Amino acid sequence: MPSLQDPLVVITDLDGSLLDHHTYSWQPAEHWLEMLKANHIPLVFCSSKTAAEIEQLQISMGLSGSPFIAENGAVLRFHPDAQPDNIMEQRYGAIRALLERLREEKGFKFFGFGDVDEKVIGEWTGLSAQDAVLAQRREASEAFIWRDSDERMAEFAACLAAADLAITQGGRFYHIMSKNSSKGAAVQRLMELYRQRDGRQWLSLGLGDGPNDIPMLNAVDYAVIIRGYSKTPVDVSAQQHYVYRTSAFGPEGWSEGMEHFITSA
Ligand SMILES: [Mg+2]
CATH class of the missing domain: 3.30.980.20 (Putative mannosyl-3-phosphoglycerate phosphatase; domain 2)
Structure with a gap:
């Protein structure tokens, strides 16, 4: 299990995962957001939202300039100053x-x-x-x-x-x-960029609640399937050994998943 001292990237879906499906609130996950910040663990949003929406959200959460994946993997921004081409x-x-x-x-x-x-x-x-x-x-x-x-x-x-x-x-x-872009392909590219940057063997933990998160959950080292409202089941590949399904929805489930995988001691 990863600890807060490891080179770890946390990659998360937004709607229904870090953000409550109905209210868009992330408050129940606030404690973990603070812990990640304090330990310099990057939190990468990986969402169907647009870059414009994600940048706005990053500002409200004090995460401006962090890499992100937008439009379900069609857009990956690793450097904050990169402009859409x-x-x-x-x-x-x-x-x-x-x-x-x-x-x-x-x-x-x-x-x-x-x-x-x-x-x-x-x-x-x-x-x-x-x-x-x-x-x-x-x-x-x-x-x-x-x-x-x-x-x-x-x-x-x-x-x-x-x-x-x-x-x-x-x-x-x-x-x-x-057809070549997905959250999974974008996550693989993201992790390559982290590893190229400083040569460290970065680990990845991903959290998501919907069928569009499956490629992302298959691409990370540790997968958290957050309980969601989707009628289509969210099942990861049999090769994914580290999978945890939360019993809580949204940001409560998000914290539950972090609790399960990350040793905070
Ligand atoms: Mg979702």
Whole structure:
């Protein structure tokens, strides 16, 4: 088991994990956040949220400048001063263009973040209009609500796959992104960057509650599956030997998982 003295990176999902699914509060995990800070253990957010939303949250949690993974792995920011490049914005534009074409040609019924205004996103998510604007600032993936049948979903996924795009399911939304990106691929890259930086054998502990967290939980050394509301079971690969399922939801479960794996003495 890792201790607070080890070179350890804690990688966490946000909604339903570090943040309460309903209230977005992280207070029940505050004690652990302080412990990580005091021991200089990096806390890396790994979320379907946008970079703009994550940076805002980092400011409110006193974590500005920490590396993060946004848009379900489509965006990885290791250096705080790295600006989103144009390629990213083009990627979002290209995804939107394809979605609009598919809807027109095949009549799929869905609503993406690019189809609605911040008020509607506020209604879907409970976010304030201000935060909803940040959620719309997408770089490399689209979030959407599906209003069609399961059969049509399979057809939709096949059309996207033909364009090298894949669908992943988050807590509230589906997400479309490049088929080569996932939270898992981004975590592997992140850990390479840590190891390259100082040559130490960094360990990773990951926490998540949804099916979109599975690739991340498979990529870390220690996996915490936080009890969640997803209908789809969250099962990690049989190769993952260090797995703990919490009995509590959200940030309470988050603390429970940290308690289980980290020797604080
Ligand atoms: Mg989640």
